[in-house]
Amino acid sequence: MDKNKKIKVGISLGDLNGIGIEIILKTFQDKRMLDFCTPIIFGATKTISQYKKQTNINVPFNGVMDIEKAVPSKINILNIWKDEVALELGKPTEVSGQYAFKSLEAATNALEKGEIDVIVTAPINKDNIQSEDFAFPGHTEYLESKLEGESLMILMTNELKIGLITGHIPISEVSKAVTPEVIKKKANILYKTLVQDFGVSKPKIAVLGLNPHCGDNGVIGNEDDEIIRPTLVEIQNEGKLVYGPYAADSFFGSENYKNFDGVLAMYHDQGLAPFKTLSFGEGVNFTAGLEKIRTSPDHGTAYELAGKNKANISSFKEAVFTAIKLYQKREEYKTLTKNTLKTSKRR
Structure with missing residues (x-):
């Protein structure tokens, strides 16, 4: 170039x-x-x-x-x-x-x-x-x-990059939209963009849980244990450093996000509310995957x-x-x- x-x-x-x-x-x-x-x-x-x-x-x-x-x-x-x-x-x-x-x-x-x-x-x-x-x-x-290409909405600063598993859809439809196929697809797009667009040779990605406290072993929903965890294990078996699910309520306040190159949130406000709290006026919306x-x-x-x-x-x-x-x-x-x-x- x-x-x-x-x-x-x-x-x-x-x-x-x-x-x-x-x-x-x-x-x-x-x-x-x-x-x-x-x-x-x-x-x-x-x-x-x-x-x-x-x-x-x-x-x-x-x-x-x-x-x-x-x-x-x-x-x-x-x-x-x-x-x-x-x-x-x-x-x-x-x-x-x-x-x-x-x-x-x-x-x-x-x-x-x-x-x-x-x-x-x-x-x-x-x-x-x-x-x-x-x-x-x-x-x-x-x-x-x-x-x-297939898109992934990423809100980003130099320190923080949050991609969304689901985008502009109603909250009532989120749990149905969080499937193993979608999680894999979005994780792969984030992984690829971190490599080719940000120069990270071996990206480390965190995935947030869907339910409060990641479902508390099924007390507040089964999706985290039955859908998200097994899917992340499959992605890990491909050699990708993808971890989670992490409880979203404490992930940003504890600054755990600083340990990762990218984060995947399950739905729009789960990712954008903390992002804009931390970075409003300095952040950028990047359409990855295209x-x-x-x-x-x-x-x-x-x-x-x-x-x-x-x-x-x-x-x-x-x-x-x-x-x-x-x-x-x-x-x-x-x-x-x-x-x-x-x-x-x-x-």
């Missing part, structure tokens, strides 16, 4: 009436960011100029009609619509959801074609973005439908802050840096493993 290559970072706007455009513009207001990547924002100069005017954010950008015209030293806006879009900052509308999807769809198509190297997605509203073309619980599921790199900030649309020029950009900026680092690490891994195969064949 050419280490001097400037990574093309495709960026989707998220909900137009949220803080997405604000955190994007303010992230690249720091010109040093342009030393690391070429940002290509999928939207329209008209819409972003209107947003700038309403929020008094003064950030220059370069409007282009073709990705190939993107300038490495500038913030590039790829014009994908010409409409006059009505912005109602702080308010979710059908229009803001419609154009959030237009931005996401165009960025995803460009990623699939290799016109951009990675994608960083600003927050969407999972309700108003719904349509015939987007009938998904969130970004993760949509991207999985468009790209090769052929392409996608990251996003660890927060939502924050309508209550929209238009006030008060949004914190830390998580979005970290999402950009993380996407770049993951891309470079994965390319490095491909090169190393390719060279290993060539050496083996010569022998």
Whole structure:
């Protein structure tokens, strides 16, 4: 891999009436960011100029009609619509959801074609973005439908990486969804991403239990003893360092997570509640398991802050840096493993 290559970072706007455009513009207001990547924002100069005017954010950008015209030293806006879009900052509308999807769809198509190297997605509203073309619980599921691979949602910082066995599903459906097949699949995705994307040669993974106190020997449910433990033994027999189940209520408070390279939580809030308590505003959402790199900030649309020029950009900026680092690490891994195969064949 050419280490001097400037990574093309495709960026989707998220909900137009949220803080997405604000955190994007303010992230690249720091010109040093342009030393690391070429940002290509999928939207329209008209819409972003209107947003700038309403929020008094003064950030220059370069409007282009073709990705190939993107300038490495500038913030590039790829014009994908010409409409006059009505912005109602702080308010979710059908229009803001419609154009959030237009931005996401165009960025995803460009990623699939290799016109951009990675994608960083600003927050969407999972309700108003719904349509015939987007009938998904969130970004993760949509991207999985468009790209090769099987996804694993990972919330991460340098110290903590939490993957989810089940994602955006109701609590009432979690126990049925936690099957040996799903546990194995998610454990294998986490293991692979820790090796190829984070450079951990022999990952050590913790798996949280489903029930309080891991079921207390069947007193509070049998899933931990009958499904999770036997499955983890099978994974261990494959030579992977996967341990558990651990009682979720004490795992993070005791700082046990620091003994592992990654953690698998059984359901959304079991993993995300402690993660956001420990790392809110600094964390990154990474969609592992797919052929392409996608990251996003660890927060939502924050309508209550929209238009006030008060949004914190830390998580979005970290999402950009993380996407770049993951891309470079994965390319490095491909090169190393390719060279290993060539050496083996010569022998």
